[in-house]
Amino acid sequence: MTTAKQGTTSFQLLLAWGFVGIPLVLGVLQTLINAMKLFQ
Amino acid sequence: MAIFSFLDRAHTVAKPGYSRWMVPPAALCVHLCIGQAYAFSVFNLPMTKLLGITQSTPGDWKLTELGWIFSIAIFFLGVSSAVFGRWVEEGGPRRAMFTAALCWAGGFFISAFGVSIHNLWIVYLGYGVLGGIALGIGYISPVSTLIKWFPDRPGMATGMAIMGFGGGAFIASPLSVWLMGIFKTQHHVGVAPTFIVLGAIYFVFMMVGAIIVRVPAPGWAPEGYKPPAQAKKLISNNDVFVYDALKTPQFWLIWWVLCLNVTAGIGVLGQASAMSQEMFPGHITPVAAAGFVGLMSLFNMGGRFFWASTSDYIGRRNTYFVFMVLGFVLYCLVPYTGSVGSVVGFVCAFLIIISMYGGGFSTVPAYLKDMYGTRYVGAIHGLLLTAWSMAGIFGPVLVNYIREYNVTHGVPKAQAYNTTMYIMAGLLVVGFICNFLVKAVDARFHMKENENDIRGAAGARA
Numbered sequence: 001m002t003t004a005k006q007g008t009t010s011f012q013l014l015l016a017w018g019f020v021g022i023p024l025v026l027g028v029l030q031t032l033i034n035a036m037k038l039f040q
Numbered sequence: 041m042a043i044f045s046f047l048d049r050a051h052t053v054a055k056p057g058y059s060r061w062m063v064p065p066a067a068l069c070v071h072l073c074i075g076q077a078y079a080f081s082v083f084n085l086p087m088t089k090l091l092g093i094t095q096s097t098p099g100d101w102k103l104t105e106l107g108w109i110f111s112i113a114i115f116f117l118g119v120s121s122a123v124f125g126r127w128v129e130e131g132g133p134r135r136a137m138f139t140a141a142l143c144w145a146g147g148f149f150i151s152a153f154g155v156s157i158h159n160l161w162i163v164y165l166g167y168g169v170l171g172g173i174a175l176g177i178g179y180i181s182p183v184s185t186l187i188k189w190f191p192d193r194p195g196m197a198t199g200m201a202i203m204g205f206g207g208g209a210f211i212a213s214p215l216s217v218w219l220m221g222i223f224k225t226q227h228h229v230g231v232a233p234t235f236i237v238l239g240a241i242y243f244v245f246m247m248v249g250a251i252i253v254r255v256p257a258p259g260w261a262p263e264g265y266k267p268p269a270q271a272k273k274l275i276s277n278n279d280v281f282v283y284d285a286l287k288t289p290q291f292w293l294i295w296w297v298l299c300l301n302v303t304a305g306i307g308v309l310g311q312a313s314a315m316s317q318e319m320f321p322g323h324i325t326p327v328a329a330a331g332f333v334g335l336m337s338l339f340n341m342g343g344r345f346f347w348a349s350t351s352d353y354i355g356r357r358n359t360y361f362v363f364m365v366l367g368f369v370l371y372c373l374v375p376y377t378g379s380v381g382s383v384v385g386f387v388c389a390f391l392i393i394i395s396m397y398g399g400g401f402s403t404v405p406a407y408l409k410d411m412y413g414t415r416y417v418g419a420i421h422g423l424l425l426t427a428w429s430m431a432g433i434f435g436p437v438l439v440n441y442i443r444e445y446n447v448t449h450g451v452p453k454a455q456a457y458n459t460t461m462y463i464m465a466g467l468l469v470v471g472f473i474c475n476f477l478v479k480a481v482d483a484r485f486h487m488k489e490n491e492n493d494i495r496g497a498a499g500a501r502a
Contacts, residue, residue, distance in 0.1 A: 007057020016065040016252060020072060020204070027210025028341075031334045038324075038331030038387070 047250075049132025054254035060189040060262065062252055067182035067201035069249025070137050073242040074144060074178040075208015077117075078337075080110050080167070082216050086229045090158055093229060101160055109168050111432070116172025118429030121180050125422025126282050128177060129415075133185045133253045140178030141246035147171030148239030155232040176422070178246070179205065183405045184418035188256050191414075192265050195356070195406040199348025202402040206341035212238075274357055274478075278486035279413030285420045288481050290411050293474045298404050299427035299434070300471035301363055304371070304464045305397025307435030308390065312336055315439075318453040319378045319386065332387060339391045340398040347399025348406065356407035357478055363396040364472035371465035375458040401428075411481050438463060 045051060084106050088096045128136040147170035154162030182201050190197035219237055223230030261267070267277070285291050308315065313329040324332065351359040370389045377385035404424065409417045439460050446456040 007055070008059035008062055013059060013061055016062055019248065020065045020068040023211045024068075024072060024204075024207050027207065027214065028338065030214055031210050031338055035331040035334040035338065038328045038335060 047132070047135040047138050049130075049135070049255060052132050052134045052253060052255050053257050054260070056257075058254055060256070063182070063186055063189050063254065064197065064200045066133075066137075066249040066253035067186055068204040069252075070140060070178045070181060070246050071201050071204030072208045072211060073246050074140070074175050075205040076212035076238070076242070077110065077113055077171075077175060078206070078209035079212035079216065080113075082213050083231055083234075086220060086231050087155070089229055090155060090231065093227070099158075105160060109163055112164055112168030113172040113175060114432045115429055116169055117175035117179065118426045120173040120176030121422035121425040122176075123422075124173075124177050125180060125419035126416070128180055128422065129184060129282070129417075129419040132255060133181050134250050136177050136181035137246060137250035137253060140174045140181060141243050141250060143170050143174035144178065144246065145239040145243035147174060148235045148242070152232040152235035152239070155235065176425070179425070180418050180422045182249075182253065183421050184414060184416075185253065185255055187405065187409050187414050187417055190262070191267065192262055193349070193352050194409050195351040195403060196345075196349040198405040199345045199402040202348070202405075203341055203344040203398075205401075206337070206344050206398050209337060210341075274355065274480055275410045276413055276481060276486075278481075278483075279415035280411075280420075280481060280485050281487055282416040282419040282423070284485050284487075285412050285416070286423065288411075288485055290478055290481055291420070291424070293478050294404065294407060294411070295424055295427045296474045297360055297471050297478075298400060298424060299431045300467045300474070301360070301367075301400035302397065302428055302431035303434040303438070304367060304467055304471075305394055305400070305435070306431055307437075307439035307460070307464070309336065309340070309394060309397065309435075311436070311439050311443075312390065315457055316386070319457060320381065320383055321454065323381070323383050332390075335387070335391060336394045339395040343395025343398035344402035347396065348402035351403045351406060356403055356410055357475060359399070359403050360407070360475045361472065363400060364468045364475060367393060367396055368465045368468045368472070371461045371468065374461045375455070378454060378458070411478075413487075415487065 084103060087106055088100050088103060091097050091100045124136075147166045150166030150170060151163045152166075154160065154164075154166055183198055186197040186201055187194045216234060216238065219234040220230040223233040268275070280288070313326075313333050316324045316329045316332050317326065347359060347363075354362075370393050374386065374389050377383075377389060405417060405421050408420050408424065412420050439457070442460045442463065443456045446459060447453060
């Protein structure tokens with residue numbers, strides 16, 4: 001599936017967002033785990 | 041040079057079918073990397089033990105000396121974004137991102153050399169000066185590109201990128217600690233090799249952004265988007281030349297709005313851990329305070345996206361009105377939460393305050409776009425970031441010195457921050473007045489039809 005003919009593919013979009021999103025989500029999760037200490 | 045022609049703006053024009061949703065990840069590639077600056081403090085303690093390894097020895101660097109590295113970097117962020125703003129705007133995002141990647145990685149490599157020969161001046165030059173220049177160029181590089189791709193949602197678009205700057209520390213902090221753990225030996229603490237690896241990783245990451253970024257073709261508009269035929273009261277359809285913007289009162293009013301909003305947030309951001317423990321002795325432990333700081337960082341990041349996106353619906357000026365009014369109420373409430381021992385109230389107040397601190401950064405590019413059009417918004421944004429440098433000095437000074445003054449004059453530590461909170465609330469009243477005075481830019485500052493090309497060409501020759 002493409003977003004437009006001969007244009008950006010959904011795979012390219014997924015790759016680009018995954019490239020920045022995965023490390024960011026991992027970092028946020030790690031921070032959330034640490035932040036939970038505030039409520040312990 | 042011909043081999044660098046792929047960096048030119050002309051080579052980054054998107055072909056038909058290119059999805060605009062590729063641009064936010066390109067911008068995030070840069071902002072997530074330069075956002076590492078917020079996590080630089082993880083190197084401070086290890087760098088005080090470069091000679092002693094297990095503990096500091098007389099020849100080792102002191103924390104006060106190391107604190108200057110971050111300060112120099114933030115100073116050069118403001119300077120470089122102001123000086124290179126027009127060059128970034130006219131050269132296009134790819135050239136700017138490439139330059140930022142070179143400077144950022146170069147800053148780490150030079151700092152690694154400085155650490156390995158134990159010369160702090162080289163670290164100041166590397167991370168402070170060169171890294172600071174990368175911060176400035178990298179920070180503004182995708183702003184106008186995003187605004188042009190998302191004319192229907194400029195706040196959300198710039199909010200996504202600037203959110204990355206707030207989120208960079210979440211990646212950098214654990215990554216740096218992990219790398220130092222790997223490289224640490226009996227003979228060194230592992231800072232220099234960590235700098236080299238980080239420099240290499242960040243260069244690759246930022247280059248991915250530079251490669252995938254595109255500018256829209258002239259006349260491009262999102263499908264179904266119809267630009268408003270008539271300009272709204274505070275949203276201009278006209279462009280203003282970068283240096284003409286400086287002659288408008290609106291620029292200086294927004295400068296003060298940003299400066300005061302950042303001053304109010306940056307001071308407590310740096311002192312949140314100590315402040316929470318001193319205001320709630322016995323209730324907030326050092327471990328809980330660290331959790332509070334982490335939570336504040338999350339709200340700082342989330343607020344950047346939330347408030348900038350909200351501004352697309354309620355307007356930029358109204359968004360800043362919310363920051364000023366809500367901030368005023370919350371700052372006034374903080375001493376009360378301390379007096380009644382309400383940890384929940386204290387935490388909630390500061391989480392909202394810090395979300396508005398982040399929101400102030402991310403909403404301002406769209407505010408400038410509304411005032412001055414899209415042509416030079418990146419360069420004007422660069423000039424405006426000098427307000428950040430100024431606030432970086434004001435904020436911590438206000439919090440630290442007033443607390444110190446109160447403590448030395450017998451005020452209990454739990455109440456030592458009360459005066460500061462009321463001063464912060466007062467600053468937001470001034471910010472409210474500045475924001476209230478912002479009106480549409482006078483038509484005499486608008487660029488004429490052919491002026492765009494003439495000034496652009498002059499800039500290209502310069």
